[in-house]
Amino acid sequence: MGPSTAATAYIAATGTALPGDPVDNATLGKALGVSEEWIDLFVGTRSRHFGWDLATGEVRSTLADLCAEAGAQAMDAAGLEPSDIGFVVLATATPDALLPTTATVVADMLGLDHLPVLQLQSGCSGAVQALDVGRAMLTAGRGAGLLLGGDVTNRFIARRGNAARLPSEELVNQVLFGDGAGAAVLAADPAAEGVAVRGVLNRCTGQGRAPGQFLDWYGVSDRHTERRLLAEDYKAIEEHVPVISGEILWELLGSLGWSASDVDYLLPPQLSGRMTARITERLPAPAVGEVSCVTETGNTGNALPFLQLDLLLPRLEAGQRALAVTVESSKWIRAGFALEKV
């Protein structure tokens, strides 16, 4: 069961939304009570954006706000009207509410009506899952699709808490993430940017493996629980993600009959500035360059591959190829896709 290579779908355009001004490590360190140097050294992320006020906790951008902004931008860039969009797939780990889904709220904001609107519960692999589902819907004749991915941290980062006292597998999460959303318009013909999706790999490989990443939620009955809201087995991640990343890359290449030297751009996993560097060390160097954003945006979860795509598209020239690799360590989902500008 190799990566799917069904009828061609094209990425017509992308859009992104990062709320407010970037928050640097000094500001974040002060807000969380952790040292700026520690963030620099161990995480390697320089800035991120938050849709909520670090001082007051007031939420200024919901996930729906961010996804609608990114989606509108992508539709505009693709030159599409709401009536041109045939379906929506939104991937997130942090929906604004369980119901209505954030995807349906975003569809409303974008003037999209009477169409399939799906939401995927996912992490770092969400964008690829959305692409996978979207490609299937597109090739089934559903018309152009709007893919969205995003995450927000307002419920999960301990504002002004004494974060320094947290165990480090939780502390690392406090400084790793940022808010953001991204979007891509998937079309059946090479309109606008005209980047063909040549292959998609999307596979859960968590059978018998403990989760590497954990994000909980509480309700009425258990809101006073001692359970951790957010945890990460960062040792397991450090150990396995670089290896898995290599396997994803080679599998995509193999399935397409491409060699490593055919890849002009690599979009590597964006866990943190440090981890990304550690992963790419092990991967064959792309002919032109790597496209990463995590040091500026922080880990924006489901938004990340879209943010990378958004950086990639203006650079990608006709005939050039790009490969994206992402690993969702929650339940060890391997994901990636291969693009070629026609």
Added chain:
Amino acid sequence: MDEIAVVGIDCAFPGATGTEAYWTLLMSGGDVIGPVPGQRWDPADFPGTPDSGGFLADADAFDADFFSVVPRDAAAMDPHHRLLLHCAWRALENSGRAPGELAGSDTGVFVGVMGGEWGRLTVGGHGRMTPQHGAGSSAGMAANRISYHFDFTGPSLAVDTACSSSLVAVHLAAGALRAGECDTALAGGVNVQLSPALGEVYAQMGLAARDGRCKPFGASADGIGRGDGVGLVVLRRLGDAIADGQRIYAVLRGSAVNQDGRSNGITAPNRWSQQRVIDAAYRRAGVAPADVRFLEAHGTGTALGDAIECAALGTVHGVERAEPCAIGSVKGNLGHTEGAAGIASLIKTALALHHGIVPASRYADQENPQLRLAARGLRLLKSPLRLPPGESVAGVSSFGMGGTNAHAVLATAPRTRGPGRRPARARGERTAGFGVFTLSADTPEALARNLAAQAEAVARRPRGRATGLCWSSNLVKTGLPYRFAVAARDSAGLTDELRAAAAGEGHEPHRPWRAPVVALLFTGQGAEFPGMTAGLYRDSHTYRQHLDEADKAIAPHLGLSVRELVLGGDERVLEPRYAHPASFAVGWALAATLGSLGVRPAGVLGHSAGEYAAAVHAGALELDEAARLVVRRAELMARLPDTGGMLAVGLGAEEIGRRRDEAGDAWRDVTLAVVNGPHDTVLSGPRDTLRGLAERFAAQGVRTRLLAAARAFHSPDVAPVAAELRTEPVACNRPVVPYASTRYGRLLGEEPLDAAYWAGQAERPVLFDDALGALVATAAPTHLIEVGPRPQLLPLAGRTGRVAGLDLLHPAHGPDAAGRELAELVAALYRGGLDPVWEALYAPEERVSEPLRPYEFATGHRFWDRQAGPGEPAAAPVTRPDDDPGAAGSEGDEPPDEVLAAVTAAVAEVGGHAREKVVRGARFYEDLGFDSVMIMQLKDRVEHRLPQAGEVSVQELLPALRSVGSLADFLSGLVMANTR
């Protein structure tokens, strides 16, 4: 057949004011039928007619002030006409243009309206007729009034073919566009149930639905329910619409109108003629019945009408086809809107094509099986139909009771928007241009009301760039007296600004009475810094173009690109050799940018070296010539000894002179180089000497500042330079705008700006203070704009005391200045009365047309007196407290004046104005909306009330008719003369 584009829509139907609300109503399958409102009639008085129908809640509201209609005229005006005026304004706005921009154009107006009920109700026999009622009640005036108030000179006609009127109006409008009779057409119709008369007719004919509801194609269909409505579309030839970048809802492929001739009774529908009109429309549109995806049927819900229509539709559409043709009728939601029925159907169809989804037809779930729809290739829409990607074709039918049938064929609008060209984004950097969001209204209250409406509309959009909204607002929301403008980049920031302004925070509504008078001050040397205007160069395509132009002019003389030098942050811009060319390039390009934006200076002033750029913009020097001279002068200056310097001193010229006389040797070789103001001068001389002076001044508490200038400019030191400049021939012309010379400290007279001038200008003192005085006195500017990389002259000008009350503006506040500052300057000038060339503010890819919320009219004035006639005081309009018109400036402190009182009473009587609006200063034409008919009536009323004035001829009266006060004064004179 040429295709016609539907580029603007506005409508109001019961329970759905505006296009958006109409669409929401249709998609939710709403039913707006309700009891007859008390204002209309009491159903108990009319047994046998339905007690329900579709009624517009605000059929009596009219923003008379907005259209300068006097209350008496407004009260006499048929409500159909009033609704059309609002609707026309909003529809034109929706087409992406300011309605005022079309004044004087050949725009055509085609309005369907049935009967003349208002006339019957208000003109009840002899003695009740007035000119206002005569004009107010004629159906023909429905279209003519729009043409009059909007100043349209194209065909203007009301169409009455009974229930098909408004679709026939669209057909005629399309024909007029194709024939070249007009370039834009407003087409549609209106229907207000003023009385139960037509309902009684339906009832007597057995056509009235008992529950007042049309149930088209339903098993329970039992006749017609009536509905109010008004709707207009803006039509253009497709090619024109595309060329003008207008948003297109749908295209009208073709249409046809016919008559059933001597049919089975004049009011009976006729299957064969219905078939023929559809066939004809399809033929003209070049479509086959199988291509037609859905049909908005006439569908009144009478048993016979539905059967005949379905038979006709079946004959046409029951062909070999992939899917049945979907049908529906909006009459199930609204009732039969008669004169507006066709336009209700056409708008529904255009919106369905625009949204890619066809609303379900109300009562379709109880489909009448006798209609055998499935067997006829038809499918009644029981649920919304999502249209496939690509083009869909739709038909609209509208049939008149007298046998005039109409059918129109619409199709999906062609894709005109290419993929948006996003500015290439550098990594991690989000760049978005600044625009200016503009809004205008006829009163401050209206401005606040519309600010609130826009704030709400913008807040509902996904966040994003605001340039498209800004650009659209410049095209659409300008042209009314009270102006608002704000620089904006993203929609969230714009929402905040609009909300604050609507709440009256920070933004005073501006009513400029004329264009701003702008004088330009060109900064001299000393303001330059590495990287100056780099942000503006990045953000403004116009500034980029002009700095490139300046660079091209300078490069051959300087031997390098001054643009690269300036933008690259090169420290050499501080050196004498480059400072002057660099500041010249920036100053010239900034002023050229203002010129591209539509700023025409009424006068210019250049401070010292700034005079070169000033001379170019005054038309005295060509750019190339000035560039050559600037580079030459800089070269010569650079050769001077660098031991000289300049010292700014906080003392006046006289005081400087006095101290220098007293001090003697300590001032050796020090000259007065610049007089900037009564307490601002600059000395030139050896830098060491100046330092000594600075210390001495400091001890005396006099502020001083050693300038960065590395030479003793404007001093005898410059004599060698001046000598060279004197031999340098200069090609110069006479300035074409007032030119305040800092060489002479006055306006330039006959003196040419020749070699001698520039030589003298280099070595003689700079007389800025006097020159500024001359500029302000001559040009009488309302706005002073400094053109330079950072403000230098504005603070000085402020301290001269010569510019009190003037707006001081700067396009580049300093190192961080970019697109925002330029946009803010444009916003300020717009508020001040400038109508900028907006294209200069937006790069081509930013000029995207976005739909904006249409104008919100005042709803405070209500007019619904159907009994008004002459004699009795004019029907005073009802004013609701939500929108007090506000008195036009009370001048009630004057002593009682019998003549004035008589004039006021006469005016109020003729115009039906509230007394508090008829003040001394009120102008007859502009403020009170008088016309020639009213003048004649006024003459009568005045003679009646002021017999002591005697008879006055119209010729005598006319010159006095400026304002209420001027008329009162004139009449007082007559009364005095007659009683003497």
